[in-house]
Amino acid sequence: MSLAEVLPEVQSLSRLDKIRLIQIVAQELEREESELIEPNRSYPVWSPDRAFTAAGSLLEALEDEKGR
Amino acid sequence: MTSPAQSFPYVPRDPSLENAGLAPMLPLTLTGDRSVATSGLVDSGATVNILPYAVEVQLGLDWDQQTRSVELSGNLASVEARVVVLSAVVGSFPPVRLAFAWARTDAVPVILGQVNFFLGFDVCFFRSRGLFEVRPKS
Numbered sequence A: 001m002s003l004a005e006v007l008p009e010v011q012s013l014s015r016l017d018k019i020r021l022i023q024i025v026a027q028e029l030e031r032e033e034s035e036l037i038e039p040n041r042s043y044p045v046w047s048p049d050r051a052f053t054a055a056g057s058l059l060e061a062l063e064d065e066k067g068r
Numbered sequence B: 001m002t003s004p005a006q007s008f009p010y011v012p013r014d015p016s017l018e019n020a021g022l023a024p025m026l027p028l029t030l031t032g033d034r035s036v037a038t039s040g041l042v043d044s045g046a047t048v049n050i051l052p053y054a055v056e057v058q059l060g061l062d063w064d065q066q067t068r069s070v071e072l073s074g075n076l077a078s079v080e081a082r083v084v085v086l087s088a089v090v091g092s093f094p095p096v097r098l099a100f101a102w103a104r105t106d107a108v109p110v111i112l113g114q115v116n117f118f119l120g121f122d123v124c125f126f127r128s129r130g131l132f133e134v135r136p137k138s
Helices: A004-011 A015-034 A053-068 B014-021 B051-060
Strands: B006-010 B025-031 B035-042 B081-090 B096-103 B110-112 B122-124 B131-136
Touching: A053 B081, A053 B096, B006 B025, B035 B051, B051 B096
Parallel strands: B035 B110
Antiparallel strands: B006 B131, B025 B035, B025 B081, B081 B096, B122 B131
């Protein structure tokens, strides 16, 4: 179902029901977001984000190769 | 002349996470003594490129012949690593030389980081469209 199909029915709701609908949608969005990261589950982050010495070594290896 | 960018899809890495489990995995072919078709996580937060142990073995390289050791960080801080420089073909772009920290673990994907993947390629991420674009640096 698309927004275009639902919108006329939403517009026909009473003011109170529109406020309730806003609350329901907001709660639904919050619930969906909180489910993105589940508790008690492992999410590995492998990025060697501060391996600057290693980065220097790789650059040296590339320079050495160019010099050959 | 600037090469046109090539688009690649985000691919599922953890189907249970549905859309949140997609990641920018770039198909590439690495060549050592042999060639291996693989894919690498395009990771702008990684300082260096990383190769898992098994991929290098598939390439026919010998751990003991790689004499330059490097120290990694993050989850890989305790993992021994050595420097290797390989030829890599990304998409239909010309081959480039990529330097990798060859990690002595298989619990890590191929990672394409700042040195030197991002030094050689420009990347645009369009996460909401589920694709990313790559082109050689101009």
